[in-house]
Amino acid sequence: xxxxxxxxxxxxxxxxxxxxxxxxxxxxxxxxxxxxxxxxxxxxxxxxxxxxxxxxxxxxxxxxxxxxxxxxxxxxxxxxxxxxxxxxxxxxxxxx
Amino acid sequence: xxxxxxxxxxxxxxxxxxxxxxxxxxxxxxxxxxxxxxxxxxxxxxxxxxxxxxxxxxxxxxxxxxxxxxxxxxxxxxxxxxxxxxxxxxxxxxxxxxxxxxxxxxxxxxxxxxxxxxxxxxxxxxxxxxxxxxxxxxxxxxxxxxxxxxxxxxxxxxxxxxxxxxxxxxxxxxxxxxxxxxxxxxxxxxxxxxxxxxxxxxxxxxxxxxxxxxxxxxxxxxxxxxxxxxxxxxxxxxxxxxxxxxxxxxxxxxxxxxxxxxxxxxxxxxxxxxxxxxxxxxxxxxxxxxxxxxxxxxxxxxxxxxxxxxxxxxxxxxxxxxxxxxxxxxxxxxxxxxxxxxxxxxxxxxxxxxxxxxxxxxxxxxxxxxxxxxxxxxxxxxxxxxxxxxxxxxxxxxxxxxxxxxxxxxxxxxxxxxxxxxxxxxxxxxxxxxxxxxxxxxxxxxxxxxxxxxxxxxxxxxxxxxxxxxxxxxxxxxxxxx
Numbered sequence: 001x002x003x004x005x006x007x008x009x010x011x012x013x014x015x016x017x018x019x020x021x022x023x024x025x026x027x028x029x030x031x032x033x034x035x036x037x038x039x040x041x042x043x044x045x046x047x048x049x050x051x052x053x054x055x056x057x058x059x060x061x062x063x064x065x066x067x068x069x070x071x072x073x074x075x076x077x078x079x080x081x082x083x084x085x086x087x088x089x090x091x092x093x094x095x096x
Numbered sequence: 097x098x099x100x101x102x103x104x105x106x107x108x109x110x111x112x113x114x115x116x117x118x119x120x121x122x123x124x125x126x127x128x129x130x131x132x133x134x135x136x137x138x139x140x141x142x143x144x145x146x147x148x149x150x151x152x153x154x155x156x157x158x159x160x161x162x163x164x165x166x167x168x169x170x171x172x173x174x175x176x177x178x179x180x181x182x183x184x185x186x187x188x189x190x191x192x193x194x195x196x197x198x199x200x201x202x203x204x205x206x207x208x209x210x211x212x213x214x215x216x217x218x219x220x221x222x223x224x225x226x227x228x229x230x231x232x233x234x235x236x237x238x239x240x241x242x243x244x245x246x247x248x249x250x251x252x253x254x255x256x257x258x259x260x261x262x263x264x265x266x267x268x269x270x271x272x273x274x275x276x277x278x279x280x281x282x283x284x285x286x287x288x289x290x291x292x293x294x295x296x297x298x299x300x301x302x303x304x305x306x307x308x309x310x311x312x313x314x315x316x317x318x319x320x321x322x323x324x325x326x327x328x329x330x331x332x333x334x335x336x337x338x339x340x341x342x343x344x345x346x347x348x349x350x351x352x353x354x355x356x357x358x359x360x361x362x363x364x365x366x367x368x369x370x371x372x373x374x375x376x377x378x379x380x381x382x383x384x385x386x387x388x389x390x391x392x393x394x395x396x397x398x399x400x401x402x403x404x405x406x407x408x409x410x411x412x413x414x415x416x417x418x419x420x421x422x423x424x425x426x427x428x429x430x431x432x433x434x435x436x437x438x439x440x441x442x443x444x445x446x447x448x449x450x451x452x453x454x455x456x457x458x459x460x461x462x463x464x465x466x467x468x469x470x471x472x473x474x475x476x477x478x479x480x481x482x483x484x485x486x487x488x489x490x491x492x493x494x495x496x497x498x499x500x501x502x503x504x505x506x507x508x509x510x511x512x513x514x515x516x517x518x519x520x521x522x523x524x525x526x527x528x529x530x531x532x533x534x535x536x537x538x539x540x541x542x543x544x545x546x547x548x549x550x551x552x553x554x555x556x557x558x559x560x561x562x563x564x565x566x567x568x569x570x571x572x573x574x575x576x577x578x
Contacts, residue, residue, distance in 0.1 A: 013368055015182060052175045052197075057378040064117045064154035067124025067138075075134045075142065075243070083233075086133045086240035089184040092230055 005030045103299040103337075105330055106307055107265050108219075108257035111272055112250050113282045114226065114290035115158045121225050121249035122149030122192065122377075129288050133242035141225075141247030143188030148376050155223065155249040156199075158281040160382065160390050162251055163200030163221045165275050165397055170200050170387045176223075176374040184241055185228040193252075195371040198222035199382075205255075205275075206399055209267045209417050216268055217256035226250045229289075245289070251282075257296065257307070262326035269293060269319050270421065274398045278423045286318055293322055298343070299333050308333070309343040313357060316350045325350040329357055401426055409433065415444045418452075424462040428469050435473025442476065450493055467497050475503040483507060485514050487560040515561050521554075524562070525570060528553045539575055547571060 007027045011018045018026065069075075072085045081088040120127055123140035139147035163170050177195040203218035226248035231240040253272060259265050273284045273291060284291040298310035313329055316322045328350075333343055348357040396404075398420045405416040405426075420426045429447055433440045451472075455465060475492060478484045484492060484507060495506050507513055515521055528550060529536055535546040547568060554567045 013180075013370065052373040053375065053378050055378055058381050060150060060378050061153035061156070062124070062150040064119050064152050065124060066119045066126045069125045069136050069138050070142075072132065072134050075137050081238075083238065083240055084133070085135070086231065086242055087184075088238045088240055090239070091232065091237045092184060092239045 005034065102302060103330075103334060104302050105260055105262075106257045106298050106300070106310075107259035107261075107326060108296040109255045109259065109265060109268060110294045110296075111253045111255075111269065112226075112292040112294075113162075113253065113272075113276055113284065115155050115249040115251055116280070116282050116290075117152055117154045117158065117249055119152060120247035121152050121155050121223070123247055125244075125247065127248055129290075131244055133240070133244060135244065137243040137246065142243055143186075143246075149192060149374075151377060151380070152249060156380065157390070158249075158279075159199050159221065159223050159251050160387065161279050161281055161394065162253070162276065163203065164387065164391050165279055165394060166200070166203035166205055166218050166221065166253070168200035168203030168218060168221055170382055171197060172383070173197065173379055173381050174199050175379045176377045177371045178374050179224075179369045179371055181369060183227070184239065185230050185246070187228070187243070187246070191225060191227060192374050192377070193224035194222035205268065205271055207264065207267050207271055208399055208402055208413075209270070214258075214264070216258045216264075219254045219256050221251060221253050224250050224252060257298075262323040262330070265295065265326055266319055266323045269322060271398065273319075274421045274423075278395055278397055295322065295326060297326060297329050297333075299330060299337070309345050311343065311345065312347040314347060314349050314360070317352060321350065321352055324355065325357060328355065332357065395423075398423075398426075405429075409440045409444075411441065411444050415441075415448055418448050419444060422462060428462050428467075428472075431469030432473045435470050436476045438480075439476075443473075446472070446476075446493075450490055454494065454497055465497060466500050467493075468500075471496055471502050478503055478507065482516065482563070483513055485560060485563055487555065487564075488514070491560070513561065514563055515558055516563075521558075521562060521567065521570065524554055524557045525567070525574060528557060529574070536575065 005027050007018065007023045007030065011023070076082050076085065076087065079087045114127075115121075117127060119125060120136075120141055123138050125136045125138050125141055128136065140149055160170055174194065174197045176192050178190040179193045179195070180190040182189055198220045200221040201219065203221070205216045205218060207214045207216060226245050228241050228243040228246040231242065233240060255268065259268055276282045276284050276291075282290055286292070293316055295313040295316070296310045297313060298308035300306070300308040311329060311333070313325055316325045329348070336343055347360040349360050350357050401420045402413075402416050405411045405420060406413055409416075411419070418425075419429050425447060428451075429440075429443060432443045432447075436443060451462075451465075451467070454460075455462060458465070472493075475484075475489055475496065478492075479486055479489050492503055492506060495501070495510065496503055499506065532550065532553060535549055538546045539550070550571055551564050551567050554562055554571070555564060
């Protein structure tokens with residue numbers, strides 16, 4: 001059975017704009033992908049420990065030592081807008 | 097009118113604390129506070145594509161310490177997840193946090209401040225990275241972003257909704273801060289943002305089975321602010337219910353200047369963080385030995401120390417709880433008690449009185465005040481030995497703090513010794529009697545309480561170097577003969 005996917009909602013969460021045609025196209029494709037992945041639900045995982053990472057690695061650390069940061073010039077190099085050494089964005093107001 | 101106690105309050109707190117590591121949680125940028133904006137940022141904490149985070153081992157060690165101190169179960173296996181949302185302070189558009197496998201869970205914290213013990217359960221403790229800092233320009237239509245804070249190691253401590261009043265919330269925060277400082281894992285400076293707090297709060301009719309609808313409070317910048325904001329929110333919710341209205345689950349921002357909460361403008365869609373495992377960080381296995389060795393290395397924590405202070409030193413619970421709250425204050429007390437064991441209650445009084453006053457005045461911690469416990473104990477001995485008066489001691493304490501000198505040297509160099517020469521005292525007394533005929537007359541006419549005034553005059557003449565008790569006796573004797 002095919003699942004109905006709310007592509008508009010997902011596109012909105014991802015901040016991408018899609019045309020009506022794209023929405024219809026992706027809707028079908030995503031539903032196919034989900035149905036395919038759902039086959040996994042049938043697999044017997046009683047003896048399988050949960051896997052959250054495909055690599056057979058664990059406990060990768062770095063020591064707590066300070067390394068050189070980028071220069072402020074480099075940090076701000078791609079900023080569309082800046083003021084002194086800060087990034088400038090449209091005003092964010094949190095109160096109603 | 098609503099009778100008091102008609103409603104009961106349920107509060108849960110989320111505390112975010114910045115861990116005092118040298119470098120950020122997933123990169124080597126410095127965590128120093130107050131640097132020029134964007135001078136401590138790199139491809140990892142700026143969220144550049146392809147940059148890879150690597151876990152700071154010290155941050156995990158600090159976090160385990162806190163988990164153990166809060167009596168939590170430390171997870172044998174933990175992982176990080178991506179929490180997605182869009183905001184200008186978060187350039188990757190996701191925050192690395194922990195979702196379903198947090199570092200620690202199911203702990204508890206015991207409050208003991210007013211001598212009444214209450215247990216607040218801890219739901220979970222998890223690690224995450226901080227976001228950048230937004231500065232809202234006073235003028236114009238711009239906000240400025242500083243990514244120095246982006247990637248700072250944060251520990252989130254979430255309580256169960258076991259807190260029943262704003263006062264208790266304040267006490268809980270004080271206790272959490274105290275523990276973190278004992279562990280030396282954070283400086284907990286709210287002004288610098290190294291400790292932040294959000295609250296969930298609801299009210300319900302006393303005895304009602306299910307909880308009321310809760311609101312989330314944010315933007316409380318001081319412990320006192322938390323207390324006031326919670327009380328404001330309780331009153332607001334009561335007013336809504338009393339008018340027959342309904343509480344709506346929403347996030348409200350505390351505005352300290354206006355002393356009220358405001359509805360935070362919510363986006364159209366509900367929060368949908370789309371958590372999924374962080375593929376750039378592999379899982380972490382924490383073995384029992386590591387946890388046990390950290391447990392064994394913990395210092396004596398405030399609650400245990402409080403019990404010991406009340407039990408062994410027989411301190412008043414109220415004073416004991418103030419002193420144990422700050423580790424260096426409690427250390428100072430114990431060191432002083434070694435040098436002056438005959439009256440530890442007096443030590444406690446000085447610490448919570450004059451010494452605390454000097455700390456507040458100078459905005460310093462005990463450790464940075466430069467007052468040595470041996471010097472302080474010696475000062476108390478000087479009072480007992482009759483070398484100085486209690487009044488002179490108050491000034492001497494300030495001199496000791498300012499010069500770092502031992503009290504006996506200062507008494508000598510400043511000439512602070514108590515005047516014990518009876519002849520000298522009598523001369524001063526005669527002068528005072530001569531210059532104050534009216535009070536002396538009043539005394540003779542039975543208004544004996546003017547003696548206090550006359551003693552004060554003698555103290556003034558001697559710059560506090562006379563013993564008021566002796567002066568009192570001498571004056572009574574002298575005036576009895578007039």
